[in-house]
Amino acid sequence: MTHLRSRPRVALFLDVDGVLNSHAFVLERGKRKRPPYELHERLDPGAVRRLAWLHEQLDRKGLEVVCVLSSTWRLVADRGREATEAALRVHAPGLRLHDETPDLEEELGPEPPRGEEVARWLEAHPEVERFVILDDHDDLAPYEHRLVQTARAVGLSDDDCRRALELLLGTAPAHR
Numbered sequence: 001m002t003h004l005r006s007r008p009r010v011a012l013f014l015d016v017d018g019v020l021n022s023h024a025f026v027l028e029r030g031k032r033k034r035p036p037y038e039l040h041e042r043l044d045p046g047a048v049r050r051l052a053w054l055h056e057q058l059d060r061k062g063l064e065v066v067c068v069l070s071s072t073w074r075l076v077a078d079r080g081r082e083a084t085e086a087a088l089r090v091h092a093p094g095l096r097l098h099d100e101t102p103d104l105e106e107e108l109g110p111e112p113p114r115g116e117e118v119a120r121w122l123e124a125h126p127e128v129e130r131f132v133i134l135d136d137h138d139d140l141a142p143y144e145h146r147l148v149q150t151a152r153a154v155g156l157s158d159d160d161c162r163r164a165l166e167l168l169l170g171t172a173p174a175h176r
Helices: 023-032 045-060 081-091 114-124 159-168
Strands: 009-014 064-069 127-137 147-149
Touching: 009 114, 009 147, 045 064, 045 081, 045 159, 114 127, 127 159, 147 159
Parallel strands: 009 064, 009 127, 127 147
Antiparallel strands: none
């Protein structure tokens, strides 16, 4: 029996540094507390709440949302996907990281372009109809048109979330 999805699937590719934390947040946190920091203390609660708001808005529009960790945090032992998801849930209990982009360092060398990592993930997930990339970097060719580039100084903003909604709710399908 074939299982049919009842809701269109969209993906949020998620960076952490510069998106879910910012220079301003890191400086302010340093005034309040000294290292070591728990992982959830490395995330700006306001930015995480904005991400949760974005997810909720998409869900209300009838979309199935898949959050994909594209940050280099996925490659660090104490910050992998599961640890990052647990840290997110401290601030927004309903958030979940469903997957992560592949590690292409062995194949492409150090610091492979994130755009290529996103491309490989999308190739493996043709069921995704639209996507956005939340990132403070711009090495996302050929997907610059799907990038919501955050400012490192402030992280994920309300305007960034509105832009992501516009991209995901638009009528044009995602270009691959």
